[in-house]
Amino acid sequence: MSKLAELKSRVSYQGLLLGGFALLASGLLGLADYNTRDDIKLRMEEDLRASLTQVIPQALYDNNLLADTTYVDATGENLGSDQTLVYLARKQGKISAVSFRLVAPDGYSGAINLIMGIDKEGNVLGVRVLAHAETPGLGDKIEENKSNWILSFNKRSLDNMTKKQWAVKKDGGEFDQFSGATITPRAIVHAVYRGLEFFKRHQVELLAS
Amino acid sequence: MSALVETIKKISKDGIWNNNVVLGQNLALCPLLAVTGTATNGLGMGLATLVVLVCSNAVVSLNRHIISAEVRIPIFVLLIATLVTLVDMSMNAWMHEMHKVLGLFIPLIVTNCAILGRAESYASRQPIHYSIWDGAMMGLGFTLVLVVLGAAREITSAGTLFANATLLLGDSFAFLELHLIPDYQGFLLMALPPGGFIMLGFIIAAKRIVDRKMAVKHAVLAPVV
Numbered sequence A: 001m002s003k004l005a006e007l008k009s010r011v012s013y014q015g016l017l018l019g020g021f022a023l024l025a026s027g028l029l030g031l032a033d034y035n036t037r038d039d040i041k042l043r044m045e046e047d048l049r050a051s052l053t054q055v056i057p058q059a060l061y062d063n064n065l066l067a068d069t070t071y072v073d074a075t076g077e078n079l080g081s082d083q084t085l086v087y088l089a090r091k092q093g094k095i096s097a098v099s100f101r102l103v104a105p106d107g108y109s110g111a112i113n114l115i116m117g118i119d120k121e122g123n124v125l126g127v128r129v130l131a132h133a134e135t136p137g138l139g140d141k142i143e144e145n146k147s148n149w150i151l152s153f154n155k156r157s158l159d160n161m162t163k164k165q166w167a168v169k170k171d172g173g174e175f176d177q178f179s180g181a182t183i184t185p186r187a188i189v190h191a192v193y194r195g196l197e198f199f200k201r202h203q204v205e206l207l208a209s
Numbered sequence B: 001m002s003a004l005v006e007t008i009k010k011i012s013k014d015g016i017w018n019n020n021v022v023l024g025q026n027l028a029l030c031p032l033l034a035v036t037g038t039a040t041n042g043l044g045m046g047l048a049t050l051v052v053l054v055c056s057n058a059v060v061s062l063n064r065h066i067i068s069a070e071v072r073i074p075i076f077v078l079l080i081a082t083l084v085t086l087v088d089m090s091m092n093a094w095m096h097e098m099h100k101v102l103g104l105f106i107p108l109i110v111t112n113c114a115i116l117g118r119a120e121s122y123a124s125r126q127p128i129h130y131s132i133w134d135g136a137m138m139g140l141g142f143t144l145v146l147v148v149l150g151a152a153r154e155i156t157s158a159g160t161l162f163a164n165a166t167l168l169l170g171d172s173f174a175f176l177e178l179h180l181i182p183d184y185q186g187f188l189l190m191a192l193p194p195g196g197f198i199m200l201g202f203i204i205a206a207k208r209i210v211d212r213k214m215a216v217k218h219a220v221l222a223p224v225v
Helices: A002-008 A011-055 A149-153 A183-208 B003-018 B029-035 B039-062 B069-094 B096-102 B113-123 B128-158 B165-169 B171-176 B193-221
Strands: A069-073 A083-091 A094-107 A110-119 A124-131
Touching (some): A011 B069, A069 A183, A083 A183, A094 A124, A094 A183, A110 A183, B003 B128, B029 B039, B029 B128, B029 B193, B039 B069, B039 B096, B039 B128, B039 B165, B069 B113, B128 B193, B165 B171
Antiparallel strands (some): A069 A083, A083 A094
């Protein structure tokens, strides 16, 4: 014990101790990451499949959505990535709807990851939140299992609403905000609008693929 | 009564009431106010914190002889952050449904100074079995306050109690979800952070009153004994 006490008073002991624990921590984290990576990826895929069936009705397709995809250039569209992976829903070979992920970067606590489905005419089939860090109890009403707010996008399009209507009520638009949380719904409304614009720009090209 | 039982009893009393993380030490207010909008969220945050607190107390206590006083704080922080990340990753992989609900709260645990506080003031000086029990009791006390505060804020702000509890606990707990005040217009202030401070003030005041009453009772009884 006294030998340990003597060791502890040395400067080199502090450095080594700190280094040792840092090494231990990074080793543990690396090991955990290695062991959980595949499982997490699998779970994410299951979630994605579940979300896809929520934003595109099952009746609209008979193909495997996860396998039938195409990359579309989305540089400058502010969708969260320059290459957007579009999931194609086909019924008897013909495209009936598309779905893609997009990001609302301006949420209250960072980016909100979304997925949306659009039918071939450009109407919203559904929007769902995949991941977010909004305030529990306030901003998390964007989740479908906590509130039906996210369903208010269904059947909306760029044609049946003006650009001014694509906003929360506080900004003079059509969509409800939550009491105490305006930033979150506003971010999502804007993101969905960008998603529809993106689809419109690439409609011909997507429907032909 | 043996010393072991005495100590365990004292730890339990301290953790749940006398030295409660929130009511006694006034710690952990950041995660507390952030998530107690509803009783369900409070419960989720409390349980997640309890797990991390038990683990961190155990690890710190195990290593207490080799950790030197000069660098103990960075080591505790490192250990706690590692534990939280490990819990986050393994829950995401193997308890995915639960992670979807609690995932929001887990990163917030890192901001909980009460965990560092227990490592510093208890686990770094006490043997492992006491430290684990201390973590469990402090976590339990924290959970209780979160649930009470969440319930009080939820009832006053939305008129419901344990809304969405089934997401956290499963469908068999649907009976917990109550709608106490029908057609309630809602009182937004209570859902926002100021409402949390106000309600917390009431709860701390209530604890002080109870403590004083008990002290008076003891004082009256003392001469008799």
